[in-house]
Amino acid sequence: MTLTTTTGPATSVAQAFFCLLLCIPWGSSCPPSCQCTERAGAKAVLCSSQHLEEIPKDIPRDVVFLKLDANSITRIPSNAFRHLSHLEEIDLSRNAIEKIDRAAFKGVAAGLRSLDLSSNRIRSIPKEALLALNARLRLANNPWHCECALQEVxxxxxxxxxxxxxxTCHTAPRQEYVGKPLLQVLDAGVNFCSVRQRTMDVAMFVAMFAWFAMLIAYVVCYVRHNREDSCRHRDYLSSLPSAQPRADTASTAL
Structure with a gap:
Protein backbone atom coordinates (compact mmCIF):
# COMPACT_ATOMS: atom_id res chain seq x y z
CA MET A 1 0.00 0.00 0.00
CA THR A 2 1.33 3.42 -0.90
CA LEU A 3 0.59 6.32 1.39
CA THR A 4 0.17 9.71 -0.26
CA THR A 5 0.38 13.00 1.60
CA THR A 6 -1.67 15.91 0.43
CA THR A 7 -0.69 19.47 1.26
CA GLY A 8 -3.59 21.77 1.69
CA PRO A 9 -3.56 25.59 1.69
CA ALA A 10 -3.45 25.74 5.50
CA THR A 11 -0.38 23.50 5.61
CA SER A 12 1.41 25.60 3.00
CA VAL A 13 0.76 28.79 4.94
CA ALA A 14 2.07 27.20 8.13
CA GLN A 15 5.23 26.03 6.40
CA ALA A 16 5.82 29.47 4.87
CA PHE A 17 5.33 31.14 8.27
CA PHE A 18 7.77 28.70 9.89
CA CYS A 19 10.39 29.40 7.21
CA LEU A 20 9.90 33.12 7.71
CA LEU A 21 10.58 32.73 11.43
CA LEU A 22 13.77 30.84 10.68
CA CYS A 23 14.95 33.58 8.37
CA ILE A 24 14.55 36.33 10.95
CA PRO A 25 17.95 36.90 12.67
CA TRP A 26 18.21 36.98 16.43
CA GLY A 27 18.32 40.47 17.95
CA SER A 28 16.69 42.17 14.98
CA SER A 29 13.86 43.73 17.00
CA CYS A 30 13.63 47.50 16.79
CA PRO A 31 13.82 49.67 19.94
CA PRO A 32 10.65 51.54 20.89
CA SER A 33 10.33 55.03 19.38
CA CYS A 34 12.92 54.12 16.71
CA GLN A 35 12.66 53.14 13.08
CA CYS A 36 14.69 50.30 11.66
CA THR A 37 15.39 50.33 7.96
CA GLU A 38 17.78 48.69 5.54
CA ARG A 39 19.91 50.47 2.97
CA ALA A 40 21.64 48.34 0.35
CA GLY A 41 21.83 45.43 2.75
CA ALA A 42 23.07 47.57 5.67
CA LYS A 43 20.70 48.01 8.61
CA ALA A 44 20.05 51.44 10.09
CA VAL A 45 18.38 52.36 13.38
CA LEU A 46 16.89 55.86 13.36
CA CYS A 47 16.09 57.31 16.79
CA SER A 48 16.31 61.03 16.05
CA SER A 49 14.23 63.52 18.09
CA GLN A 50 12.60 60.92 20.34
CA HIS A 51 13.31 62.57 23.73
CA LEU A 52 15.64 59.74 24.70
CA GLU A 53 17.59 60.29 27.92
CA GLU A 54 19.94 57.34 27.49
CA ILE A 55 21.22 55.07 24.77
CA PRO A 56 18.69 52.28 24.07
CA LYS A 57 19.66 48.86 25.37
CA ASP A 58 17.88 46.77 22.72
CA ILE A 59 19.57 47.99 19.55
CA PRO A 60 19.86 45.14 16.99
CA ARG A 61 23.31 43.59 16.93
CA ASP A 62 23.64 43.82 13.15
CA VAL A 63 23.02 47.57 12.91
CA VAL A 64 25.46 49.51 10.73
CA PHE A 65 24.12 53.08 10.96
CA LEU A 66 22.85 54.45 14.28
CA LYS A 67 21.24 57.89 14.57
CA LEU A 68 20.59 59.16 18.10
CA ASP A 69 20.75 62.87 17.34
CA ALA A 70 18.47 65.58 18.76
CA ASN A 71 17.66 63.78 22.01
CA SER A 72 18.36 64.41 25.70
CA ILE A 73 21.16 61.90 26.29
CA THR A 74 23.53 63.16 28.99
CA ARG A 75 26.12 60.39 29.25
CA ILE A 76 27.85 57.70 27.20
CA PRO A 77 28.67 54.91 29.67
CA SER A 78 31.33 52.26 29.31
CA ASN A 79 30.59 49.50 26.80
CA ALA A 80 27.53 51.35 25.49
CA PHE A 81 28.05 49.90 21.98
CA ARG A 82 30.15 46.84 22.76
CA HIS A 83 27.65 44.33 21.34
CA LEU A 84 27.29 46.27 18.06
CA SER A 85 30.28 44.82 16.21
CA HIS A 86 28.97 45.86 12.75
CA LEU A 87 28.52 49.51 13.66
CA GLU A 88 30.15 51.98 11.25
CA GLU A 89 28.45 55.31 11.92
CA ILE A 90 27.10 56.89 15.13
CA ASP A 91 25.36 60.25 15.21
CA LEU A 92 25.06 61.66 18.77
CA SER A 93 24.92 65.31 17.82
CA ARG A 94 22.51 67.82 19.39
CA ASN A 95 22.11 66.00 22.69
CA ALA A 96 22.97 67.09 26.25
CA ILE A 97 26.04 64.86 26.67
CA GLU A 98 28.31 66.01 29.50
CA LYS A 99 30.22 62.85 30.40
CA ILE A 100 31.91 60.22 28.25
CA ASP A 101 33.47 57.24 30.01
CA ARG A 102 36.93 55.98 29.06
CA ALA A 103 35.56 52.72 27.64
CA ALA A 104 32.48 54.28 26.03
CA PHE A 105 33.35 53.03 22.53
CA LYS A 106 35.03 49.78 23.50
CA GLY A 107 34.19 47.04 21.06
CA VAL A 108 33.48 49.28 18.04
CA ALA A 109 36.86 50.99 17.69
CA ALA A 110 38.05 48.89 14.76
CA GLY A 111 35.08 49.22 12.43
CA LEU A 112 33.68 52.63 13.31
CA ARG A 113 34.12 55.13 10.48
CA SER A 114 32.17 58.19 11.67
CA LEU A 115 31.31 59.58 15.11
CA ASP A 116 29.43 62.86 15.53
CA LEU A 117 29.53 64.41 19.02
CA SER A 118 28.94 68.00 17.94
CA SER A 119 26.53 70.40 19.66
CA ASN A 120 26.54 68.81 23.09
CA ARG A 121 27.68 69.98 26.55
CA ILE A 122 31.07 68.29 26.58
CA ARG A 123 33.73 70.22 28.52
CA SER A 124 36.36 67.52 28.67
CA ILE A 125 36.79 63.99 27.44
CA PRO A 126 39.22 61.20 28.33
CA LYS A 127 41.68 60.95 25.48
CA GLU A 128 41.58 57.15 25.81
CA ALA A 129 37.95 57.21 24.68
CA LEU A 130 38.77 58.75 21.29
CA LEU A 131 42.40 58.06 20.41
CA ALA A 132 41.71 54.33 19.96
CA LEU A 133 39.15 55.11 17.24
CA ASN A 134 39.81 55.14 13.51
CA ALA A 135 36.58 57.05 12.93
CA ARG A 136 36.21 60.56 11.62
CA LEU A 137 35.20 62.76 14.57
CA ARG A 138 33.03 65.83 14.80
CA LEU A 139 33.52 67.68 18.10
CA ALA A 140 32.39 71.20 17.20
CA ASN A 141 30.06 73.44 19.22
CA ASN A 142 30.79 72.09 22.67
CA PRO A 143 31.77 74.21 25.72
CA TRP A 144 35.32 72.84 25.75
CA HIS A 145 37.81 73.45 28.52
CA CYS A 146 41.09 73.78 26.65
CA GLU A 147 43.61 71.45 28.28
CA CYS A 148 46.28 68.89 27.45
CA ALA A 149 43.86 66.01 26.79
CA LEU A 150 41.89 68.04 24.25
CA GLN A 151 45.11 69.17 22.60
CA GLU A 152 46.25 65.56 22.21
CA VAL A 153 42.89 64.63 20.70
CA THR A 168 36.41 76.70 20.64
CA CYS A 169 37.83 77.31 24.11
CA HIS A 170 34.87 78.00 26.38
CA THR A 171 37.22 78.01 29.39
CA ALA A 172 41.01 77.94 29.54
CA PRO A 173 43.91 78.38 31.99
CA ARG A 174 44.30 81.97 30.75
CA GLN A 175 41.47 84.35 29.97
CA GLU A 176 43.04 85.47 26.71
CA TYR A 177 42.36 82.05 25.16
CA VAL A 178 38.63 82.06 25.96
CA GLY A 179 36.41 82.36 22.90
CA LYS A 180 39.16 81.49 20.46
CA PRO A 181 39.35 78.35 18.29
CA LEU A 182 41.67 75.81 19.88
CA LEU A 183 43.58 75.40 16.63
CA GLN A 184 44.30 79.14 16.54
CA VAL A 185 45.57 79.08 20.13
CA LEU A 186 47.86 76.15 19.41
CA ASP A 187 49.13 77.73 16.20
CA ALA A 188 50.17 80.74 18.31
CA GLY A 189 52.62 78.49 20.16
CA VAL A 190 50.59 77.61 23.26
CA ASN A 191 51.21 74.12 24.63
CA PHE A 192 48.72 73.08 27.31
CA CYS A 193 50.65 69.87 27.97
CA SER A 194 53.81 71.78 28.88
CA VAL A 195 51.72 73.99 31.20
CA ARG A 196 50.48 70.86 32.93
CA GLN A 197 54.05 69.55 33.16
CA ARG A 198 55.22 72.79 34.76
CA THR A 199 52.34 72.60 37.21
CA MET A 200 53.30 69.06 38.11
CA ASP A 201 56.94 70.10 38.52
CA VAL A 202 55.95 72.94 40.86
CA ALA A 203 53.72 70.62 42.87
CA MET A 204 56.54 68.09 43.14
CA PHE A 205 58.97 70.81 44.25
CA VAL A 206 56.54 72.02 46.91
CA ALA A 207 56.02 68.44 48.13
CA MET A 208 59.77 67.83 48.32
CA PHE A 209 60.32 71.12 50.16
CA ALA A 210 57.58 70.24 52.66
CA TRP A 211 59.11 66.78 53.19
CA PHE A 212 62.59 68.32 53.72
CA ALA A 213 61.17 70.88 56.17
CA MET A 214 59.48 68.11 58.14
CA LEU A 215 62.76 66.18 58.23
CA ILE A 216 64.69 69.22 59.53
CA ALA A 217 61.99 69.87 62.14
CA TYR A 218 62.21 66.25 63.28
CA VAL A 219 65.99 66.41 63.63
CA VAL A 220 65.78 69.68 65.57
CA CYS A 221 63.15 68.26 67.93
CA TYR A 222 65.17 65.08 68.36
CA VAL A 223 68.35 66.98 69.24
CA ARG A 224 66.48 69.32 71.58
CA HIS A 225 64.77 66.40 73.31
CA ASN A 226 68.08 64.58 73.79
CA ARG A 227 69.67 67.76 75.15
CA GLU A 228 66.86 68.19 77.66
CA ASP A 229 67.22 64.55 78.71
CA SER A 230 70.96 65.03 79.14
CA CYS A 231 70.41 68.14 81.26
CA ARG A 232 67.91 66.35 83.46
CA HIS A 233 70.24 63.40 83.87
CA ARG A 234 73.13 65.70 84.80
CA ASP A 235 70.98 67.53 87.33
CA TYR A 236 69.91 64.22 88.79
CA LEU A 237 73.49 63.07 89.20
CA SER A 238 74.52 66.33 90.79
CA SER A 239 71.65 66.05 93.26
CA LEU A 240 72.87 62.70 94.59
CA PRO A 241 74.73 62.82 97.98
CA SER A 242 78.47 62.50 97.56
CA ALA A 243 80.27 59.44 99.05
CA GLN A 244 83.56 61.34 99.61
CA PRO A 245 82.70 62.88 103.04
CA ARG A 246 81.97 59.42 104.50
CA ALA A 247 85.38 58.19 103.39
CA ASP A 248 87.11 61.17 105.02
CA THR A 249 85.28 60.57 108.30
CA ALA A 250 86.30 56.94 108.39
CA SER A 251 89.99 57.83 107.87
CA THR A 252 89.91 60.37 110.70
CA ALA A 253 88.47 57.85 113.08
CA LEU A 254 91.36 55.50 112.41
Missing part, protein backbone atom coordinates in the same frame (compact mmCIF):
# COMPACT_ATOMS: atom_id res chain seq x y z
CA UNK A 154 43.20 67.48 18.21
CA UNK A 155 46.69 66.44 17.14
CA UNK A 156 46.26 62.66 17.10
CA UNK A 157 42.59 61.90 16.36
CA UNK A 158 41.01 61.96 12.90
CA UNK A 159 38.85 65.08 12.95
CA UNK A 160 36.57 66.25 10.17
CA UNK A 161 38.44 69.19 8.68
CA UNK A 162 35.36 71.35 8.22
CA UNK A 163 34.58 71.17 11.96
CA UNK A 164 38.03 71.79 13.46
CA UNK A 165 37.65 75.57 13.45
CA UNK A 166 34.47 75.26 15.52
CA UNK A 167 36.29 73.61 18.44
Missing amino acids: LWEARLELDSVQDI
